Amino acid sequence: MKLYFAPGACSLCPHIVLLEAGLTADIVQVNLKTHQLLDGSDYYAINPRGYVPLLQLDDGERITENAALVQYLADRAPDRGLLPPPGTLARTRVQEWLAFVGSELHKGFSPLFNPALPEEAKPIFKKKLSDRFQWVDQQLAGKSYLMGETFTVADAYLFVITSWSSRVGVDIASLENLAAHQARMRQRPAVRAALEAEGPH
Template sequence: MKLYYSPGACSLSPHIVLQEAGLKYEPVLASTKSHKLKDGTDFYTINPLGYVPLLELDDGKRLHEGPAIVQYLADLAPEKKLAPANGTWERYKLQEWLTFIGTEIHKNFGPLFGSASDDVKNGARDKIIGRLQYVESELAGKQYLLGDQFTVADAYLFTVTNWAALTGVDISGFANLGQFRARVGARPAVIEAMKAEGLIK
């Protein structure tokens, strides 16, 4: 398998999951700025959408979109319990979280990385804070989003909340989220994935 990634982007989420699952893979750097690989290959020839993550299987099949990729990876290593079993209520709760993180948090960070006006950026920050207030309440009394078991949704939430400091979103008032981030950040697989992307030494 190959994981096409860009350091610190949302592709960090499947990168963490690959490490957690103990699966063999090849990380392939795909710049989100130049849209080229190290060898000069135009990334658009691999992924017409031009963004990461992209998972390429050994048989050439390709899977787009982080929430789909992380569930696929989790199902390759069910013994790691990175996702509840398909068809269970808990699996739908996982999908609920992945959807919420993707549409309500991840997407609202978009304007903060671009050339949007200050008004648009401030509005995006307000939306993110509002959504994180919900996350804060849901994390009360829990180690992870689904309880005591780390799942792929936790990798995704950790990844997108990493962007807060870069974009002026103040999350220091969220004690439960802060504890969650420290807990996830201390996991060996998370440390390995971040080292691989050059995010920590």
């Protein structure tokens, strides 16, 4: 397998899950400004949409989108308990979290990363993100992870997206449960290994 990533991007999420699952893959860096690989080849030839992550399987099949990727990886290593069994309510709850993080948090950052966004519009998007993070903080009350005491793929996604807050001036320091989740995640060996492998985030 090959996992295409860019430092600081959301592709850190499947990289963490890959390591949590005990799976191996070649990690291929993409320059998202030039849309080239380090060897100068055209990333658009691999992913016409030009973004990361992308997982290329050994048979040539390609999978994109974090929510799909992390479920695929978790299902390759069911003994690791990264995702509840198919057909269970617990599985649906994890999928619910993946959808929320993807649509309400991940995409909520997109306008703030756009240099063309007028300054006067930024507080509107920051307020919406802050409100969403406050809700997540409430859901984490009394729990180590989103599903309780068990780490799942949704925690990896939440960790990566939450870590972007300081880049855009969204203050989450007062959210004790979320801050504790971030600190707990940073202590996981797979998270530390993925961050070390990818470089500064």
